[in-house]
Amino acid sequence: MFKKFLVLMIILLMSRAEAADWSPELKIGLLSGVEEVTLKVSAPCVMTEVTSGKILTKIPAEKKFVVHVEKIKADSVEIRPEEIPLKDLQTQIEHKKYFGGVRLNKVEEKFTVINLVPLEEYLRGVLPGEMPPSYPLEALKAQAVAARSFALKNRGKHKLEGFDLCATTHCQVYTGVKELESTDRAVAETFGKILTYEDKLIDASFHADSGGMTEDVADVWGFPSPYLVAVEELFKTDEAWTIKISAKEIFDTLEIDKVKSVKLSKLKVGKEDSDRTSSGRVKTAHINGKKFTGVELRQKFSLPSTLFDMKLDEGEIIFTGYGSGHGVGMSQKGARAYATDGWTYEEILSHYYKDTKLKELY
Numbered sequence: 078m079f080k081k082f083l084v085l086m087i088i089l090l091m092s093r094a095e096a097a098d099w100s101p102e103l104k105i106g107l108l109s110g111v112e113e114v115t116l117k118v119s120a121p122c123v124m125t126e127v128t129s130g131k132i133l134t135k136i137p138a139e140k141k142f143v144v145h146v147e148k149i150k151a152d153s154v155e156i157r158p159e160e161i162p163l164k165d166l167q168t169q170i171e172h173k174k175y176f177g178g179v180r181l182n183k184v185e186e187k188f189t190v191i192n193l194v195p196l197e198e199y200l201r202g203v204l205p206g207e208m209p210p211s212y213p214l215e216a217l218k219a220q221a222v223a224a225r226s227f228a229l230k231n232r233g234k235h236k237l238e239g240f241d242l243c244a245t246t247h248c249q250v251y252t253g254v255k256e257l258e259s260t261d262r263a264v265a266e267t268f269g270k271i272l273t274y275e276d277k278l279i280d281a282s283f284h285a286d287s288g289g290m291t292e293d294v295a296d297v298w299g300f301p302s303p304y305l306v307a308v309e310e311l312f313k314t315d316e317a318w319t320i321k322i323s324a325k326e327i328f329d330t331l332e333i334d335k336v337k338s339v340k341l342s343k344l345k346v347g348k349e350d351s352d353r354t355s356s357g358r359v360k361t362a363h364i365n366g367k368k369f370t371g372v373e374l375r376q377k378f379s380l381p382s383t384l385f386d387m388k389l390d391e392g393e394i395i396f397t398g399y400g401s402g403h404g405v406g407m408s409q410k411g412a413r414a415y416a417t418d419g420w421t422y423e424e425i426l427s428h429y430y431k432d433t434k435l436k437e438l439y
Contacts (some may be wrong), residue, residue, distance in 0.1 A: 288400025
């Protein structure tokens, strides 16, 4: 009787331990349009047909195997571990390792390769790609919470393509297995924590460098948000960037044969004008009398940000500005500066995402 009780207690404790490590599973799109993919798993796995659940083959650990699209009759197959939790599996896809397993979707007789990964392991691969691991721990923890919130809020962004998020800057940069002490610690010490506004998950946008003041989301993407508003930085940047656009590039990009005039008010960070937002970023500028938005000019000429001045010099346009990225939400360089000054990650998040609350989702 005592032995049965002991076994039940062990099972219960193991179940609780596994539950404590659980996090939602994500589907991350890695590759598309490939006819074959080379894989290697760290533990014994099975390949199953997604629709029926039928086991197609068993896959041994640490041995490369190639999956050819013409040999797979099912529309979609998954490779998952036989015994260990998904979070403990590592899968090499071509020459890169990822946490978790793999899903292969057939699209027009080619594969879309998708990483099946628990959210916390996904974040271990996101942080090194989104913020330098050398940044202070509190900045990294703020990034971990922002990235976790962003991933859950935008889950299903690529639903039509068969996965939740991509691995590029379009969603979040996902580098796969890195296992770095600083970023892994930041993820672990914020396990399951997200940001909410009025009990709803927020869209925690972030960028590299605000240049001195973040931007109101309505001035970038056209919709207001009570928590993504312009906030001043305690630490101002004086690192300006300069980009010169040649007459040929102007013609090729804007189809303007000769630039005769440019019109834009003088940049003052945090100073609004008729052609500038409340943070000083460019709303509109004129070239030869033709109006362009700041976002248009940034995209067309690959400018680091829309926080810039513009002048004409012998037929060329010279842009001089500050910061990097869209300017919405948390500034990563700003987070680093605040963390260096002794701020906690909770204080950093509260500064950049107004009136939000930190909550434990799981």
